[in-house]
Amino acid sequence: xxxxxxxxxxxPSALLLASLGWxxxxxxxxxxxxxxxxxxxxxxxxxxxxxxxxKWTFDQDQIHGLPDGFELGISNGEPSATxxxxxxxxxxxxxxxVAGSSxxxxxxxxxxxxxxxxxxxxxxxxxxHVPNGAGPGGLVLGARDAKNFYAAVVDPALGKVQLLxxxxxxxxxxxxxxxxxxxxxxxxxxxQRNTIISKDFIEVYxxxxxLLSVEDQTLGLGQIGLVLVGKSAMFFDSFHAVPLFxxxxxxxxxxx
Numbered sequence: 001x002x003x004x005x006x007x008x009x010x011x012p013s014a015l016l017l018a019s020l021g022w023x024x025x026x027x028x029x030x031x032x033x034x035x036x037x038x039x040x041x042x043x044x045x046x047x048x049x050x051x052x053x054x055k056w057t058f059d060q061d062q063i064h065g066l067p068d069g070f071e072l073g074i075s076n077g078e079p080s081a082t083x084x085x086x087x088x089x090x091x092x093x094x095x096x097x098v099a100g101s102s103x104x105x106x107x108x109x110x111x112x113x114x115x116x117x118x119x120x121x122x123x124x125x126x127x128x129h130v131p132n133g134a135g136p137g138g139l140v141l142g143a144r145d146a147k148n149f150y151a152a153v154v155d156p157a158l159g160k161v162q163l164l165x166x167x168x169x170x171x172x173x174x175x176x177x178x179x180x181x182x183x184x185x186x187x188x189x190x191x192q193r194n195t196i197i198s199k200d201f202i203e204v205y206x207x208x209x210x211l212l213s214v215e216d217q218t219l220g221l222g223q224i225g226l227v228l229v230g231k232s233a234m235f236f237d238s239f240h241a242v243p244l245f246x247x248x249x250x251x252x253x254x255x256x
Contacts, residue, residue, distance in 0.1 A: 053241075054241040054242070072113075073110075073140075073146035081228050082099075091129075097237045098112070098235070099236075100226065102233070104231070106230040114225050119221070120193075122141050122192070122224055124192075125240045126236055127186050131234075133156050134156075134234065135155050135229075136156070139225075147166055147169040148219065152212075153227065154189055161211050163212050191203070200216060200217045
């Protein structure tokens with residue numbers, strides 16, 4: 001019996017490349033691309049030194065001192081914020097939290113940065129409590145120093161969440177949305193920086209709801225931490241950090 005063989009013809013390489021080029025060019029970037037693909041690859045290899053998954057509950061730190069492994073960062077010459085570990089039996093992770101208090105002018109950013117840990121594409125989350133409706137404050141990522149970083153900031157008094165970028169101390173508002181906090185004592189803030197087809201997106205969640213998704217590629221590898229803006233006071237607990245992309249394995253290779 002004669003067998004009829006069918007062959008599928010592959011798409012010509014030139015046509016395939018043209019199709020991919022069209023897909024890559026359908027949207028524009030709101031940020032400024034400052035890194036080449038080679039630099040991005042090199043940065044990914046440097047991120048998350050010391051382990052993939054990081055968690056800070058502050059429960060082993062000394063009362064009234066700075067949490068271990070953190071350092072102060074001030075964006076201008078304003079008086080430094082007060083950061084200290086305090087007892088809080090009602091915290092999400094009792095018995096201790098980090099309390100921040102700032103009395104500087106509006107637009108002053110007071111950061112508490114994690115030392116010796118940098119991410120390109122982090123997934124960060126924190127629990128926060130705002131005494132007497134004070135604020136604003138939140139999370140820092142992509143910090144090169146105290147004057148260059150991204151800040152995801154919740155302002156309970158005004159009912160909004162903002163994503164900002166500081167470049168040489170100059171503030172740029174990248175996105176803003178209304179934020180109605182749940183009727184609970186402790187809230188959650190989560191920030192992710194992801195990349196799709198060479199475009200970087202920063203997404204901000206408040207109390208589990210996605211409120212902001214902004215494209216920006218200005219800043220790359222940097223430190224993470226906590227931040228207060230202007231005259232503010234906040235309590236923080238259960239700080240988690242993990243890289244969304246890493247060249248590090250989850251476990252050691254098998255011995256065979």
